[in-house]
Amino acid sequence: MKAADVVDRLRENLPAYTDAFTNTLSVVSVTVDAEVATATTALAHGLEIGNAAYLAGTQRNILLESFERSGIVGTIVTQEDHDLTTGEASRRGGVNVINAFPLDMEGVFTAAGVPNRRTITVVMEDSGSESIVFGQLVGAAAYHQEINGLLSVASVPSPTTFTFAVPAGTPDPHSESVMSVRTLPRVSMAINADRIQEVYTAQDAGDAWAFVVLGEVEASRNRKAQVDAVSNISQGSFFRQQVVQPFSIVVLVSCSDTVGGAEARDIAETLLQPICQSILFSTFDSYLTAGSHGAVQFVRHASVDYTPAVYTHEYMFEVVSELTFDDTVGHAPNVAFRDLATEITPDLDADQGDGQQDGSVNLDEVPL
Numbered sequence: 502m503k504a505a506d507v508v509d510r511l512r513e514n515l516p517a518y519t520d521a522f523t524n525t526l527s528v529v530s531v532t533v534d535a536e537v538a539t540a541t542t543a544l545a546h547g548l549e550i551g552n553a554a555y556l557a558g559t560q561r562n563i564l565l566e567s568f569e570r571s572g573i574v575g576t577i578v579t580q581e582d583h584d585l586t587t588g589e590a591s592r593r594g595g596v597n598v599i600n601a602f603p604l605d606m607e608g609v610f611t612a613a614g615v616p617n618r619r620t621i622t623v624v625m626e627d628s629g630s631e632s633i634v635f636g637q638l639v640g641a642a643a644y645h646q647e648i649n650g651l652l653s654v655a656s657v658p659s660p661t662t663f664t665f666a667v668p669a670g671t672p673d674p675h676s677e678s679v680m681s682v683r684t685l686p687r688v689s690m691a692i693n694a695d696r697i698q699e700v701y702t703a704q705d706a707g708d709a710w711a712f713v714v715l716g717e718v719e720a721s722r723n724r725k726a727q728v729d730a731v732s733n734i735s736q737g738s739f740f741r742q743q744v745v746q747p748f749s750i751v752v753l754v755s756c757s758d759t760v761g762g763a764e765a766r767d768i769a770e771t772l773l774q775p776i777c778q779s780i781l782f783s784t785f786d787s788y789l790t791a792g793s794h795g796a797v798q799f800v801r802h803a804s805v806d807y808t809p810a811v812y813t814h815e816y817m818f819e820v821v822s823e824l825t826f827d828d829t830v831g832h833a834p835n836v837a838f839r840d841l842a843t844e845i846t847p848d849l850d851a852d853q854g855d856g857q858q859d860g861s862v863n864l865d866e867v868p869l
Contacts, residue, residue, distance in 0.1 A: 502746050502785045502820060504690040504713045511711060511750070511779055513651045516555030516683040518775035521709040521768070523555065523683035531559055531648070531674050537655065538648065538667045540682060545660040548684055552654045554663075555683040559648050559674040560640035566619075568598065568606055568633040575610060575623045579638055582618045593640065596623050601636030647671050687711065694751055694805070694815070701753050701811065709754045709772065716747030716817075720824075740826040746787070747819040750776060751805065754812045765812035766804065773802060776816055787822035795821035840864060 516523050527543040540556065548554060566578040577596065590596050590612035601607040610623035621638075652665040674680070687710040691697045697712045721743040752772060756765035777799060784793035797818050806813040845858040 502715070502748070502787055502822075504715050504748070506785045507713045507748060507750075507780070508688050508690050510783055510785075511688045511713070511776075512553055512686045514779035515688065515711070515775060516651070516686055517557070518778045519772065520683055521772060521775075522687045522711055524685060525681055525683050528556070528558070528680035528682050531556075531678075531680060533667055533671050533673050536666055536669050536671075537664050538671070539658070539662055539664050540680075542661050542663075542682060546663060546682065546684055547660075548654045548657060548663050550654055550656060552685060553651060554654060554665075555651050555686070556649050556665075556680070557683065558678055558680040560678045561672055562599070562637040562639050562675045565598070565601075565633065565636040565638060568601065568636055570606070570625060570628070570631045573624055573627045574613065575606075575625045577621045577623065577638065579619045579621075583621065583638060584618060585612070585621060586615055587612045590621070596621055597639035599637050599639055602634045603631065606631065606633045606636060648674065688713070690714070691751070694749070694813075697751055697753065697813075698811075709752050709768070711776075712751045712753070714749045714751055716749060716819075718744055718746050720744050740824075740829065742824040744822050744824060745819055746822060747800070747817065750780070750816040750818070752776075752814045752816065754814065755810070756807075756812045757810045762807045762812045765807075766814070769802070769804075769812070769814035772814075773816065780818065785820065787820075789822055790825050790827040791823040794823050 524547070526546055529541045529543055531538055531540045533539075563583060564580045566580045568575060568577045577598070585596070595609040596612050597609045598607055605628060608625070610625050613622040613624050615621055647668050648671055654663045655666060656664045658664065687708070689700070689710070690713040691700065692714070694712075694714055697714075701710060752769060754765040754768050756762050780797055781799055782796045784796050786793055797820055800817040800819055802814065802816040804813075805815045841860075841862040841864060843858075843860040845860070847858070
C-alpha cells in the first residue's frame with residue numbers, strides 16, 4: 502500500500518464530512534456552459550489551475566407531477582428522474598417539498614420507499630386525503646452527484662471566479678442553493694512523524710492538517726511456536742502468509758490562541774468520525790498478487806504532542822494483506838528430462854552372490 506493512495510482517498514472524501522482541513526468560502530453563483538461550469542465566490546479564493554477543491558450545496562429543484570396524501574402516507578411523483586434513495590433522503594434529513602399549494606403539503610418528510618425513479622412515498626401527518634396543485638422537490642440526487650464533490654480547477658478568470666469540468670448537459674443549479682467551496686484540502690504524507698513538524702506551516706486557530714505515515718509491516722506470527730517466529734510454511738502452490746500494514750493519520754491542530762490545548766484535544770475527538778467516514782473499510786492496492794485484499798480497520802487514536810502553538814493527534818489504522826506463492830521465488834530451476842536411468846542393487850544373502858538390475862527409459866516422444 503502506498504501513502505499516496507491514502508492521501509488521495511482522504512482528499513476526495515474528507516471535505517464532504519468536515520471543513521477542518523479546508524478553507525471554506527461562500528459561492529455566490531454557478532453557471533454552466535456546455536461542459537464547463539464557472540463558480541463565483543464571495544471573496545478571493547486563492548485557487549490556481551490544477552488545485553483540488555470541494556463544491557457543496559448546489560442543488561436543482563424538480564417539478565412535481567403529483568403529491569397525494571392518504572392517511573399518513575404521501576405519494577410524490579416527479580416530472581423527471583429524481584434518483585433519490587431512502588438512504589440518500591435520510592442522509593439529507595428527509596424529503597423536502599417546497600413551493601407547494603396547499604401550503605400544508607410543504608415540509609420535510611421521512612422517506613418510506615422509492616417504488617421507481619420518479620416516485621417517492623413519505624410518512625406525513627394524517628390530515629385527510631389531499632393533493633397538490635403544484636410544488637417542487639428540493640435537490641435531484643443525480644444532479645447532486647454530477648456537480649458537487651471534488652473537482653480540479655481548470656482556469657481562474659479572476660480572483661473570485663474559477664472554472665471546472667462538468668458532464669455534458671448539466672443544468673445551472675437552483676438560484677436558492679446555499680453553496681460553498683472548500684478549497685485546498687490540507688492532506689499530505691510524511692516518511693515518519695518526526696518529519697511532520699518540519700513541513701507544517703502555521704494555520705488559523707482550530708484549522709487542521711493531516712499527514713499520512715506508513716508504519717512497519719509485519720507478518721503474522723505462529724501462535725503455536727515456542728519462539729517469536731512467523732509461521733514456518735513450506736513453499737507450495739497453496740502458500741499463504743498474512744501481513745499487517747499499519748498506517749497513521751497524524752493530525753496537527755493549530756491552538757495558538759488557547760491555553761493548555763484542551764480545546765484542540767476536543768477538536769481531535771470530533772474529527773474521529775469524519776476521518777472514519779472517509780477511510781474506514783476502504784480497500785487499497787497492496788501491490789502484491791492479492792491486490793486489494795483486506796479493508797481498512799481502526800486500531801486506536803491518542804495524543805502525541807502539544808506545544809503552545811500546535812497540538813498533535815494520531816489516528817491509527819491497519820490493513821491485512823496476503824503473500825501468496827506468486828510473490829515468492831517460485832519453483833526451483835529445472836531442466837528437461839532426456840533419459841531416465843536406474844540402478845537397483847538387491848541386498849542378497851552371502852550364499853546367493855551379488856546382483857544388480859539396470860533400467861533405462863528414453864523420454865523422447867519420437868526416438869532419435
